Amino acid sequence: MEQFSIGVDLGGTNLRSAVYTPDGGLQDKRSIRTRLEDGPNAVAEDICGMIAEARSSHPGQSCVGVCVGAPGPLELPIGRFHIPPNLPGWDGFTLSEVLQRNLDISFYIDNDANIAALAECHLGSGKQLGLDSLNMLTLGTGVGHGIIQDGRILHGANGLAGEAGHVAVYPDGEPCNCGNRGCLEMYATAKTFHREATRRAVAGAPGIRAMLERSPEASPSDLYALATTGDVDARAIFADSGRAIGICIASLINTMNPALVVVAGGISDAWPLLSPTIFGELESRSYIYRLTKPGSRFKRNTIVRRAELGPDAGLIGAALYPFVYGERQ
């Protein structure tokens, strides 16, 4: 009997599900709106409904399990939220209790960044390079971070490991909502680029000023387009961001000596402009990187590159999860 699993990706905007089979990969993708206004129990009902639908569309096949990926902070293994910024009203909600009552198959709950990293390891660049460990940074509206060690997620004591987005790259830098200053998240997300573009426009950067006059809500990709025309101010913003990303990755390498660090998310589309300063910082700030980089005398090299999987990494990882974690139980 063919086996399948079900992945659910709970986001602040959309609730997505998909089915996964080892032979067929990801299939049956569905998406509905996350009705946050109706509270966590209503959304949990929707999650159970999507799971029931996915199961009923695979009659005669065996469901090995379900995994729900959600934004954090998410206490694990209990599956309880703690003031999650992207799920207002969910503080203290224990998703696992609702799933326990409504599902008669084994299920997993995990942080969406962890799950995306799991997918990237097992089906993306990790698989491609034959590696079973990596650190993944997803740069988008926020910074997601997942750590995979020997093919499994490094959860830490409470499931909260993987918050490199709140590592202080500049300890006296921009204040962050988390209470810290100079977090990576203040230098490598969509907000960063808008903030820095505005600053530079006010200070006189003509190209950026013209761009913001045309479209005040200019996105990082608008700024990237401007930078690729050679605009020095726009290029400087990406160089600065790459510097912050490089400082953070250097710290990750110096702390955990990962075989592979991958950078994903919308911001990583600017890799050609980010990577020179990223690697510049790695060269000067991580002797481990210098010793072990590709071409060095070390048996295993430290590789830093863009992720292979795109925006579906979270959904793929959730769907894959029961196969990875079911095997060894």
Next chain:
Amino acid sequence: MEQFSIGVDLGGTNLRSAVYTPDGGLQDKRSIRTRLEDGPNAVAEDICGMIAEARSSHPGQSCVGVCVGAPGPLELPIGRFHIPPNLPGWDGFTLSEVLQRNLDISFYIDNDANIAALAECHLGSGKQLGLDSLNMLTLGTGVGHGIIQDGRILHGANGLAGEAGHVAVYPDGEPCNCGNRGCLEMYATAKTFHREATRRAVAGAPGIRAMLERSPEASPSDLYALATTGDVDARAIFADSGRAIGICIASLINTMNPALVVVAGGISDAWPLLSPTIFGELESRSYIYRLTKPGSRFKRNTIVRRAELGPDAGLIGAALYPFVYGERQ
């Protein structure tokens, strides 16, 4: 038949060995000078000689294995040194090859900071608190860092994990020999306190100036003694150091969510003066620490405290190692 293991701690000054039994603990401690001037092969011979002596002093008992702890950078599992600052002339030397030729029992080689953390986890504060994971920082002439996850050392891709001493706490700060700037090692080691004392004396701090006039080579403990008399300048040096340590620990917590972070080494004797700023930084820079600190609603708390084991942690860990790693083989 009673089982015993042998631990060897290779330092730049002394070569120490001890025997360990689960019932009797550490015993038969020996120490000789590390004859660096004769080169790595001569020292490796001494290591094998100490092991042979330890074995012959336990006739009729079964030796489960040997572990040698050494300063890094040390590539693992191959056991090769890469420009180790405390073992001049050892670059490229593969200790495991010499041990392989000369020993007829199973042996392990590991980084001394990893090994000390293993001891602290299994026989120190980890054991005391019932935890099998921790991060340990040893603050002395340098910064040692070891990461224990589920009772085992987190080695990373090349055995180089655990270099929080070279995490940039101030990215534009003091230049470090490693090529980075503002490394924790520049703010939390013996050199730090002498440098800062000199700076403050030159700038006019009367108490510190008097101390340096009496003893120009004043140690961190001399400065600590002055600080405990209420000298504001001396106290400020410890507060600043605690701030750097706190920034680094906040990054470790935000990255790995360890259940326990322990601070060891000679500098940690100043804990009463370091800890207020350490915890101040943790409160503001780590939402994970705030959420999970002792007394919080989280099931598992994040505990930051001084280590239980003293300067013998490295020797204890080396001796314990074959028992920890032999069990699961």
